[in-house]
Amino acid sequence: MFKRRFNLFVISAIIFTLAFSFSTLTVTADNKIGSWIGAWATSQMAAWTTVDWDGGFSENGFDDETIRMIVNPTASGEEVKVRLSNEFGEKPLTFGKATIGKTDEDAKVISDSIETLTFAGEESVTVPAGEAIVSDPVPFDVVDGEDLTISVYIPEESGPATWHNTANQKSYFSVGDATANVDGSGFTNDSNSWFFLSGVDVLTKSNKKARTIVALGDSITAGYLSTLNANQRYTDFLNERLDKEINNQTFSVLNQGISGNKILRDDAIFGEKALDRLERDVFSQTNVTDIILFEGINDIGHVPHQLDAEEIIKGMKQIAKEADKRGIRIYVGTLTPMNSFTGDPTYYTEEGEETRQAVNEWIRSQDIFDAVFDFDRVVRDPENPDKILPKYDSGDQLHPNDAGLKAMADSIDLSIFKQPLSRTAYK
Incomplete structure (x- = not known):
């Protein structure tokens, strides 16, 4: 599901500054040909x-x-x-x-x-x-x-x-x-x-078109409760799939998830809200071409609960608008189940579940984002759709385990990444 088609120009050279601006095909002083791209990143707090x-x-x-x-x-x-x-x-x-x-x-x-x-x-x-x-x-x-x-x-x-x-x-x-x-x-x-x-940025060895995907999210994106030191986040699994299944481009997937993060509200423990960290964590990354937005469940679950689905949707629309202004493709994930979360007895409410369902209904029907990743359908229990499937549960009934994170990555339709992008730098 795409709403845009890019008709943009390729830049042959770029002036490097400390600002981490976009980069394209580069010829260095010693005649190396490649692209500077983000190879790893993490959000600061x-x-x-x-x-x-x-x-x-x-x-x-x-x-x-x-x-x-x-x-x-x-x-x-x-x-x-x-x-x-x-x-x-x-x-x-x-x-x-x-x-x-x-x-x-x-x-x-x-x-x-x-x-x-x-x-x-x-x-x-x-x-x-x-x-x-x-x-x-x-x-x-x-x-x-x-x-x-x-x-x-x-x-x-x-x-x-x-x-x-x-x-x-x-x-x-x-x-x-x-x-x-x-x-x-x-x-x-x-x-x-x-x-x-x-x-961490690298100068690629290949002259293939380079593509940097930034995953903006909360603890599920960050891979909280996945296996320690094992790189089992859904973004790691997605990067592996892209490398194996699409050979005409160079891919990198940057994880900008913060545990407990929200779209609409800053928090001393859980970091600046997504709307305020867009420039630093997303748009300033080197050669960013795509964004995956998977966030909003903490807006609902954390006290004070945000129970107005329209406010969360408004925040998602604003993030999509900012990406569109910069010519960056953006995809959105549905919010996964939160019933019976053991980490916080105040997190789940029936009103909050109604809000989650309303947000997900909008996500599945809107035409603002370039594609929808239906993570909810992937990890929910068909018999209890407000709860995570036991085989994908890390143990706290909110965060997917390694198998659940892999299932999320495996559910993404990679056809949306098969066509190389040609784009200018936006700043």
Whole structure:
């Protein structure tokens, strides 16, 4: 179901800035031909200062410590750039050193794979509060699906940290500058979160048309309660399918899900609302061509409940409008069941279920989005359609398990991605 057809021009060259603007086919100074695309990304949040669910890492920040983080790229390339964020910091933040390497296991890095990242030619960089920075390009063989290890050294007190919680991937901490450490010794603490790290871009090896799909959503998109360190989010499964089944393009799928996130309301714990994080988390990603919007269930479930379906629909329409203004295709997922959610006894109400059904009815009948992904029909129990199918339940009756997330990805009709896009950069 498409409402637009693009008739757009190809750009042959692009000026790189720290703004992460769109990119197309590029010829580098050493005659490499490829495209700069987003290979990995995660949404940033302010530190938690009112709860201690994360062990206090985000609130307390870091001082003379190295944070070692594992990421799983969804595109291959021969050069790499890394984005570090102080967007929710309270003061300027100095990164004393940052490195990238190939992951061995846990905090270990494959010997001789570590490369030092630089920023305008310098190893150390200070980022003002409210800003992010992109490293210089460095030759590095990035392989789609093979983990990367990124280590950042914080030499001075950082204050509350910009971060992404519930990453479903362990990060590790060591005292002092351990960015060049290979055997993982000294990394004695860990957390299921990423800190200060918001993106990885690669220069593809192929001259195929590149396509970056950004998944905007909440905890189900983030893969909450999927298997730890296993990359079993629905976006991971979707990327695998695209790579296997469509050979005429280069695909990357970026996951911008935040647990508990909402379309209409900011939250100190669950991040800025989707409408306010569009520019940073979606439109500024490198070479974004497609968006999957799968969000709204927390607007209904969290107190105060949003029980007016029209308000949620209005927010979805606004997101679609912003994508359309930039010539980006956007798809929408139906809201999945929430009855009997064990994590919050106030989450489900009969009025909220009526709201969910009304939103889903509109999603299935509208012609604003380019396609509908009916995730509700995929994971619901046919005999109890307000509940998740037991074989897809992670255990809390809200979040799908690995099998459910794979079923969601498998349900997406890949024919909508088969035709390469030709488009100009929008800003």
